[in-house]
Amino acid sequence: MRKKCLIFTIFLATFFGGVSQFAFPVCGARSSALGGNTVALSDFWSAMDNVAGLTNISNFNMGAAFSNNFALAELSSKTVAIASPLSKTNAIGLKYTHIGSSLYFEQMIALEFAQMIGQKISLGIELDYLNCGTSDVFYDEYHLFTFATAIRLYPSKNLVIGFYVFNPTSIATNNDYSQYVPAIMKLGTEYQITPDFAAYMEIEKNMLAKECVKTGVEYRFFKHFYARVGFASNPMIYSFGIGVEHNKWFFDFSSQVHTALGISPSISMHHSF
């Protein structure tokens, strides 16, 4: 109970302490298992975090993800998403994410579009609706609109470079700018060392926190089975997980271990039609 109070207090303090956190988790258990690497990953869920990656999908996709952050139901996050190619060079997606409970919640709806330019560049843009509120009538509920942009580069067959910035203008939630939604920038790479082994590295800078370095590796140890481990520096997190692929169905399971706040299990699945 003490731990529960502590974590919840941290969230409320963040919310009422001058900034709106909008602490949306990474999408998908695969990213979660890789220490939170998202920006250069190549799958349906990474496309949901780096919109430029949407051009990787070749069919209509639908998926859902659930993360029980710090094993607290009040902080759990749920995401559902769909994505579809419009042509060979562009794609569109829609994502809904909810985190929290009736006491305090954040939710986001994102409409995404990505365009391939040539063979080696993919650009993306995302329009976001943000909603943040609490059960306490003394505090306002926020409805905000912002955007994100992304780039993915493919210098070679085994190297991907990703860039993503969310809310670049740091929109304010009130007129005197005392509360705002922070800008978040990510820069990362995926390097496919062998056909079965890939390494990931990413640097994330949230305007409200110190920079975070994330690393992760993924190994396909059997035809349709993947093992993953990862690490993030700030906050210090260890993560691990597995993935299973069968008949266009993809299931991923992971756990992140925060050195102070404990474990956060995640599960995600999607289907490529």
Add this chain to the structure above:
Amino acid sequence: MRHSHRLKIQIIVGLILLTTMYGTAFSQSSISHWAEYLEQLCEENESAISESDILETLEYYHENKININDTSSQELLNLFFINEYQHKALKAYIAQNGQLLSAEELKTIYSFDLETVRLLTPFIKVEPFHEREQLELRKIVRHGKSNLTAGWNIYPQKLTSNADSTHLGDPSRLYFRYRFQYKDNIIFTLSGDKDSGEELFGNSQKQGFDFYSLSLLIKNIGKLKALAIGSYNVQLGQGLTFWNGSNINFNNSFLKTPTRHIKAAGAFDESNFLNGAATEVEISKHLSITTFFSLKHCDANFTVDSNSNYVFNSLYTSGLHRTENEILKKNTLDEQIIGGHIKYSKNTLNLGLSYYHQSLSSPIVPKENFYNYFYFKGDENQCLGVDFCYLYKRIILFGESTWDIEWNNATMAGLKLYANSSTIFTLYARCYDKAFNNTYASALGKSSNIKNEKGIGANLSCILPGNIHATTNVDLYHFPHPKYQIYSPSNGMEYKLKLAKEFGNHTYLQLTLRHQNKAKNIASANSNSHIAYPENYTLNHLQLLLNYSPSDTWNFNSRIFVSKSSNCKSNGFAMYQEAAYKPPLSNIRLATRYTIFDVEEFENVIYSYEQDLPLQMYVPQLYGVGSRILFIAKWTMKNDFALHLKYGIYIYQKNSSTLSGSSYNKDRLKQEIKLQLNIGRL
């Protein structure tokens, strides 16, 4: 100091122009190299450099590339990172092997290391060369090119800010430059500049612009190697006796071999120039003589003594005349300079003898302070110096020794070994008397004042296994007498390591580490005491650069900066992503950059150069917590008309005033809009 800082900031901006404004025309590695040099200049806040002349030179040769096979031309030496010995090596190579077929072939010439080739590539072309044309007036009139550049910078936040209420003029900047140029032979420049906050046709500026510059430079007409009238720069020897204008230590070579000593001054440089006339005449094959005379008004800081007399404390070199106080400093001193240089050159030996005399209309009397006891005092100075440069096989020996009017000495010397085409070793040392005074010295050292310093350093550039290009530099130094903010003798060291690798032809990765250990005054532990004492502290910088240029159309740059001072609790961090787009067969070029930064303590401040419009320089000083968004567009029409637009905005979550405890919302947004029109091409 402020002037120095401003100049450094400006120089960076210019390079931006050259790199990104022209989009992908610059090679990926060139971009990274320019950025690195310029940012370091900003960090070393005490080294004096000038901006416009470098910028204008590079800009011109970017548009008018030098044919590398034209060995009869001296134009290559106008690119200050090419020394005379590299030029000789190139000539010898062409004489032996015939004309070059590609720029890549430069790498096989022993004195052209990879970094030099990268820097050089944007400014050269490789074409068959037949015969150099004779200079004729008819050709000058017919083929000379004119260019008019006019610009307007707007700073919206200053329109409503109370901070600038003392400024007499509006916050915008206006400038123009007209230039007529015929190849490298004739350069005529007329320019005017009104800085932000200065009046235009107001009571304080009835002539319109605050600063005008007029210059004519004629080069290489028979025995007359150079003739300058109006504003110009003179650069002699290794810079200890007289060096006016730009001074960038490219490639850590510490070697200067100016073939021509007289250069055109920067169009908007308001203090670092000479005004008068200069000539350089080739007396014989081995002997040339340079003479120069300058008479100009200078700005000065002054106080008024008890007898209501002006006491001039120092020169005021920022060029800003925005407030009544700044205007009072304008043209308060007259400076006269006369000097000369004799150069003897035979085979691979260069010997020089330099002298100049400086006189001021009133004496300089610095305010008494602990650190400036040996600063220049009086109204007269003169310096006499000898310099040498000698190539023995693959070793260049160089040095200079100078004496001021009181026979205080400053000496520097070094050697540069070209072990092979990719391995270069440089060793250098300097010893400057604590009382040596030379306003026009600009040589290697850790501060803009060439005095009170002893040091030794080495630089090694080589190729590691895996085709990784490594450059490392170490510099150890000692200040025998107190300096500004260092109130006792002190020691320091700097170490730098750079690793770079190209992946194919499109991807470039570079890691730079820089470690400094230097002294600085620390406030006394006893709060009642006003005695400051220095302590050594460390400052570490890490930079990671990734450049990807998949085609001539697109160019992407990603960069990460980390800085950490041992005096600070936290580290500084910045990261940016840049994209430049040049549609094929289109007359539009676009570039954008997004930067996020978190630097809460000033000692961790990060400089990140960004592209700007032609003739302008800007290096953002990233301090605070926030982001910066940048857009640049260029539209050209019929090759002789171009319109440039730049929009930049800082969005602060915590700005410098917030960090120092002031109100939160002040200056949350800081914007600039720049417009520029170019008519004609040089």
